[in-house]
Amino acid sequence: xxxxxxxxxxxGGRALLExxxxxxxxxxxxxVVGPNGxxxxxxxxxxxxxxxxxxxxxxxxxxxxxxxxxxxxxxRRAVVSQQVALxxxxxxxxxxxxxxxxxxTTAQAGRDAAAIALAMEQAGVAHLAGxxxxxxxxxxxxxxxxxxxxxxxxxxxxxxxxxxDEPTASLDAGHRGQLLRLLRRLAAQGVAVLVVLHDLNxxxxxxxxxxxxxxxxxxxxxxxxEALEPGLLQDAxxxxxxxxxxxxxxxxxGAAGR
Amino acid sequence: xxxxLTAVLPRARARVAVLPLGVALLAAAxxxxxxxxxxxxxxxxxxxxxxxxxxxxxLPAEHVRDAAVLGVVRAPRVLMAALVGAGLGAAxxxxxxxxxxxxxxxxxxxxxxxxxxxxVGAIVLxxxxxxxxxxxxxxxxxxxxxxxGGLGATALMARLGTVQGVAGVATLLLAxxxxxxxxxxxxGLLVFMxxxxxxxxxxxxxxxxxxGSRWAQLPVVAVLVGLPTLALCALARPLNxxxxxxxxxxxxxxxxxxxxRVALVLAAVxxxxxxxxxxxxxxxxxxxxxxxxxxxxxxxxxxxxGAALLxxxxxxxxxxxxxxxxxxxELPVGVVTALLGAPxxxxxxxxxAGAA
Numbered sequence: 001x002x003x004x005x006x007x008x009x010x011x012g013g014r015a016l017l018e019x020x021x022x023x024x025x026x027x028x029x030x031x032v033v034g035p036n037g038x039x040x041x042x043x044x045x046x047x048x049x050x051x052x053x054x055x056x057x058x059x060x061x062x063x064x065x066x067x068x069x070x071x072x073x074x075x076r077r078a079v080v081s082q083q084v085a086l087x088x089x090x091x092x093x094x095x096x097x098x099x100x101x102x103x104x105t106t107a108q109a110g111r112d113a114a115a116i117a118l119a120m121e122q123a124g125v126a127h128l129a130g131x132x133x134x135x136x137x138x139x140x141x142x143x144x145x146x147x148x149x150x151x152x153x154x155x156x157x158x159x160x161x162x163x164x165d166e167p168t169a170s171l172d173a174g175h176r177g178q179l180l181r182l183l184r185r186l187a188a189q190g191v192a193v194l195v196v197l198h199d200l201n202x203x204x205x206x207x208x209x210x211x212x213x214x215x216x217x218x219x220x221x222x223x224x225x226e227a228l229e230p231g232l233l234q235d236a237x238x239x240x241x242x243x244x245x246x247x248x249x250x251x252x253x254g255a256a257g258r
Numbered sequence: 259x260x261x262x263l264t265a266v267l268p269r270a271r272a273r274v275a276v277l278p279l280g281v282a283l284l285a286a287a288x289x290x291x292x293x294x295x296x297x298x299x300x301x302x303x304x305x306x307x308x309x310x311x312x313x314x315x316x317l318p319a320e321h322v323r324d325a326a327v328l329g330v331v332r333a334p335r336v337l338m339a340a341l342v343g344a345g346l347g348a349a350x351x352x353x354x355x356x357x358x359x360x361x362x363x364x365x366x367x368x369x370x371x372x373x374x375x376x377x378v379g380a381i382v383l384x385x386x387x388x389x390x391x392x393x394x395x396x397x398x399x400x401x402x403x404x405x406x407g408g409l410g411a412t413a414l415m416a417r418l419g420t421v422q423g424v425a426g427v428a429t430l431l432l433a434x435x436x437x438x439x440x441x442x443x444x445x446g447l448l449v450f451m452x453x454x455x456x457x458x459x460x461x462x463x464x465x466x467x468x469x470g471s472r473w474a475q476l477p478v479v480a481v482l483v484g485l486p487t488l489a490l491c492a493l494a495r496p497l498n499x500x501x502x503x504x505x506x507x508x509x510x511x512x513x514x515x516x517x518x519r520v521a522l523v524l525a526a527v528x529x530x531x532x533x534x535x536x537x538x539x540x541x542x543x544x545x546x547x548x549x550x551x552x553x554x555x556x557x558x559x560x561x562x563x564g565a566a567l568l569x570x571x572x573x574x575x576x577x578x579x580x581x582x583x584x585x586x587x588e589l590p591v592g593v594v595t596a597l598l599g600a601p602x603x604x605x606x607x608x609x610x611a612g613a614a
Contacts, residue, residue: 050505074511087358087501088556101499102511152510 001026001159001192002047002077007056009042009216016042018216019056026159029183029193031207033200033227035237038213040196041082044165047194048079061159074102077161078149082169084141086133092144093129096120099151108155115154123147124178138170146179153191161192168202180206200241200249204228212236276550276560280567284340287574291336292328294578296585299324299332338471338479339577339591340570342532343542345483347569348490349525350543351550351561355497356521357427360606363544364529366434367522370540371441372411373404373533374464378445380404381459382452400463401475401534405482408530411437416522425518427504465590466539468577475535482531486524487566493521494558501556539592541599542569542576548606572598 002024009017017039024030024047032040045051047058049065058065060073078099086095096119100112108115120126123146128136136144146167153160164183168176176199183193183206197203203210203224210227212219214236220227228249233241240252293299303324310317310325317325349364357366364370380403415437419430449460496517499507504514533539550564573591576598580591 045505048505048509050508069511070508070513071511074509077509079506079509081503081505084502084506086556087355087503088360088551090501090556094555094557095502098498098502098510101495104495 001061001161002194003059003062004043004047005057005059007043007046007053007058009039009046009051010054015216017046017053017213020213020216020218021056022211022218022221024161024192024194026192027187027190028208029187029195029206030209030211031203032194032196032211032213033198033203034213034219037215039216040213041165042216043213044079044163044194044196048077048163049073050079060161071102074152075106076153076156076159077163078152080142080145080149080162080164080167082165084145090133091129092125092131092133092136092140093120095133095144096125096148096151099148102152103155106155111155115151119147119151119154120144122150122182124175139172139175142167142170143175143179146182158190159192160190161194162186164193164195166196166198168197168199176202200228200233204249276554276564277567280564280571284567284571284574287571287578288336288340291339291574291578292332295327295332295581297323297327299327304328334473334476335468335471335577336574337476338535339468339574341476341479341483342468342536342539343546343573344566344570345487345528345532346539346542346573347546347565347567348487348562349528350569351547351558351565352490352493352497352521352525353543354547355500355558355561356518357431358500358503359427359431360548361544363541364525365438365540365543366431367526368411368415368434368437368441369408369526369529370533370538371438371445372414373408373530374538375411375441375445375448376407377404377463377534377537378448378452378460379407381456381463382448404534405530407441408533409526411441412522412526412530416519423515425515462590463537464592466533466537466592466595467580467588467590468536468573469581469588471535479531479535483528486528486531490521490524490528491562491566493517493524494562497521497558497562498556501558537590537592539573539595541595541603542573545599545602545606546572548602 004020004022006019006021007017008015008019020043032043034040042051046053049058060068060077093116096116100115103109103112117126120129123143125140125143125147128140128144133141133144149162153162168179171179180202183195187193187208195206207224209222210224211221212227212232219236220232230241230243233249237251240255241249242252244250293301293304303321306318306321307325307328309315311329346364353362353364353366354360377400380400384399415430415433416425418436419425419433421429449457452460496507496512499510499512507514529543546569547561547565550561550568554560554564573595576594577591580589580594583589
């Protein structure tokens with residue numbers, strides 16, 4: 001669906017990403033993990049087309065990202081950024097409704113109201129529809145943005161892609177679980193899901209494959225057991241991790257640093 | 259669909275209501291604008307004048323004075339106010355949407371500062387260069403200079419604000435501040451060189467007035483203000499996407515850099531063409547979009563046409579006040595819009611600070 005082929009991103013003379021190659025496949029959840037500053041968000045922004053690459057290429061369905069019309073691209077990939085602040089006050093449902101912009105010239109425009117309602121239902125924010133966005137908590141806003149991305153992909157010809165940058169950051173445990181299960185369901189429907197996560201246990205639960213970035217390089221890309229291996233994690237985070245019963249991972253915060 | 263969703267979502271009723279409401283308000287203001295003033299005109303006089311102008315019925319003798327007041331003075335003035343106000347309102351709404359800044363107004367993009375510099379330049383230089391052509395000067399030369407100056411300043415600001423092909427909002431804003439400061443300094447230099455009569459002309463130009471409106475100017479204003487205003491209204495969807503931010507707008511399929519450039523050019527043309535004939539008129543572009551948002555929300559499909567219609571309405575009414583309050587003298591219309599707009603601006607500032 002979306003491929004990065006040896007992409008390098010530079011800013012201020014520093015390489016934020018260095019020769020990263022990976023392919024996001026339809027029907028999988030690919031979790032991107034790594035320490036702060038490893039280039040996770042930069043990778044997501046490069047795959048979304050926000051971030052120009054200095055070397056390498058991003059391709060969507062085999063075609064160079066830059067060759068796509070933005071509107072065409074918007075009908076098959078949606079992005080949930082870390083934080084979205086509004087220019088002017090709007091209600092939650094109005095924010096979600098903006099997702100239907102790429103569809104207004106298509107035959108799918110008639111689905112707008114249904115798509116918005118369904119997306120808000122799926123993201124668990126239907127009850128917030130009439131609330132002013134700026135009065136919502138951080139977690140509620142994040143879920144409204146997820147609903148917006150879902151509404152944007154409603155009607156997309158397969159395969160569609162959903163890119164999320166730390167979507168669980170402001171969520172409580174219950175809502176984290178809801179969101180992660182939603183991502184699994186989307187993948188089961190054939191959506192290609194790429195999600196940047198901090199919590200390795202969330203990655204272990206949700207991901208089919210995990211990409212670990214360290215200092216802008218792809219340190220490992222593989223199955224959960226392969227990528228979230230305690231020795232590798234200790235190298236990446238400078239902390240010992242131990243596996244706990246049920247497949248979880250616990251960092252030992254009391255251990256000395258690197 | 260849940261009840262809450264239908265209640266807030268399509269706002270279909272608002273969209274249906276906002277255009278007729280705006281048109282009705284503008285029509286009422288324009289009617290008041292032609293009928294009221296130091297010389298009172300009766301509705302019968304207006305009706306007889308319209309019939310006469312359309313060649314349907316000859317003008318009765320008792321309405322000859324009404325027809326003269328209407329035809330020569332009031333009608334072009336009210337039409338000019340409606341057009342210029344509409345351009346200021348729409349340009350203000352578009353700039354606030356583009357910069358995602360509620361305190362943005364058309365002055366921010368350098369257009370007013372540049373227009374003022376060129377107009378002042380024309381006034382000062384006309385003393386020596388165009389002294390013989392004072393009539394042409396007032397009617398066309400000054401507006402042409404102001405128009406070119408306004409567009410030139412915006413072009414300079416856009417050029418300075420674009421780094422590596424990307425016109426970042428913060429960079430654009432700072433470039434606008436710099437261009438305005440430069441234009442202000444050069445204007446000051448010209449004022450310093452001007453004689454007393456010119457200083458008086460300059461002062462009145464920078465405070466704005468619709469008294470110089472002529473029929474001959476209206477077709478030009480109708481095209482150069484009217485078309486960009488309509489085109490800005492057509493940018494409502496991209497401006498809506500920009501409410502979420504530039505990256506999100508791109509994710510929604512908007513060509514952000516193209517939209518920014520087009521909106522800047524349209525706003526600059528709409529404002530420069532208006533102020534070229536009337537002089538600077540502040541606060542309409544700032545305040546009017548907020549009034550529309552207070553009533554109908556942030557959706558630009560409502561805000562853009564609403565701001566155009568309400569901008570026209572408010573400038574027609576402000577001009578009516580300007581020529582009525584101190585009759586037979588006239589207040590500069592910019593003084594009236596600022597007197598009405600500044601308190602609202604302060605209230606807005608304080609209520610936002612309270613909400614944040």
